[in-house]
Amino acid sequence: MNALEIKDLTKVYKNGFEALKGIDLQVKKGDFFALLGPNGAGKSTVIGIICSLINKTAGKVSIEGHDLNLSPQDAKKNLGVVPQEFNFNVFEPVEEILVNQAGYYGVPREEAFKRAETHLKQIDLWDKRREMAKDLSGGMKRRLMIARALMHNPQILILDEPTAGVDIEIRRSMWLFLRKLNEQGITIILTTHYLEEAEELCKNIAIIDQGLIIKNCEMSELLSELDSECLVLNLKTAIKTPPSLGDYSVRLKDTTTLEVEVKKGEGVNTLFKLLSENKIDVLSMRNKSNRLEQLFLRLVDRKHLENQKPLEITLGV
Amino acid sequence: MSLKTIHLKENLTAYKTILIKEILRFSRIWLQTIIPPAITMGLYFIIFGQLIGSQLNDIDGYSYMDYIVPGLIIMSIITSSYSNVVSSFYGTKFHHHIEELLVSPIANITIIAGYVSGGVARGLIVGVIVTLVSLFFTQLSINSYGITFLVAVMTAILFSLAGLINAIFANSFDDITIIPTFVLTPLTYLGGVFYSINMLPEFWQSVSLVNPVLYMVNAFRMGMLGVSDASLPIAISIILGFILLLTSVCLWLLHYGIGVKK
8 A cells, every 4th residue: 555646636726727637646655755846837736635725626645545535534644744834823832833733633632742842852942832933933933844744643744845945954954854754654755946855865756747747766766867967177277268078078167167068977087087188177076966956957848848839929909 | 443433532622622722812812802892892881871871761671771781792792703703714714824724634513613612702701791891880680591691602603603604705804804894783783782673663673673683682682681572482593593504604615625725
């Protein structure tokens, strides 16, 4: 049994916009799954339907084997959600937000207070438990939303852009926390704009674009499709024209920055030999973008190019 | 333990959670929610009951002050229970924390029961305070505690449900003031709070009988004073009928996610 199963899911909004065009998706139990897609691709609609915030037009959603339509209560209690926007009552004290959330899932109040203490201590917000949520910083609010989603011990945790707007230190600590949760057996479904985050954390991935799943595979399988990487070299001395470096494709960004395309399996030893021959000293080197980002852009761009229609301009009289 | 029993227990806990949350919410802002009706009704007692009422004849054997006390108490219950649910539920929509409820496994009837009970709690607390204020102006004698309490609770339930429907449809804070201003207040004022419909010409007496608030005011007055312009069984049946109707409407709206889901 999969943790999440989506079959032929369709959503047409009132204005006629077809956000989902019949998608199928399976997420295995214990998976750390990434759902990626450009803005407006349909990922928020998918998440919204799974979380019962958006009505589907057609299709089927099963959570831990329970059909969301036929047995919503059994399906929903397995799900914890961390939305993109803060959606708790900011005029309530931190502890009360957690206790209320547990109550909505039928957790008795006494037990809810115990769980709130455990989770608030885990996310370093125990000292803030009596404060109104409006007085927390952005990073604290994000952590509070994660704690809230865990109050009823869900089997699946959906995180919609959980690290948006938090600093690197908090992001890294959240990664550690999420990894620990996944190790405990919680299935995690993540949407994020930080592709580095998906690459770092997720085992499987689906890419959605224009209401269709255009890729659904293991992260390692997707990354192995990458046939080249772009390296950015910072040069010690300025040069005016791009040097000739054999089969390597070279672009001069500015007088001290060189971009070199390195094909899969080609290695960088030859590149450095050629650079030495051209008397070019390299101060430092980095990847232009992370690997997943390159693949993502390629997949999404290809899809857009396939569907591109000629621009029609109508002049009104 | 069957699956249904587990759901019942979970929903009972969820109901208690919403009720406690609602009571804490209006208690935190008691200066906005509890005190204003007491002041407004106190002014009504002074101006209408004492200053103007002392110049008027008795109605149904009661002084004008005594006659309007039940009407003013039930009016405060109506306004408080309605405004509690409409503002609280619309607030949850506006700030998106309604998502906490939609994501969770709470049954729709539990959500309705929780919010309505919150409205009833505030309505009854305000009703008791207004009753205490009235003791400064008159000596109360209750004809039937049972009828008085029953009508107060049923009226609070009815207007809490009405407030919930208003909140579900509301798209702005303006929308939650339109119904109270243009529908609720005229119906209440014309519902026999300040007069007996026997004082009206025959035509307007018939028109008044269409106003559902009239039955609540008079049923409550029957409970407190033992006099009424409407028959008690008919009044109770009408209130009950409206409660069932509005509950069904709320259930239907939440089932299809109208006003709360995309």
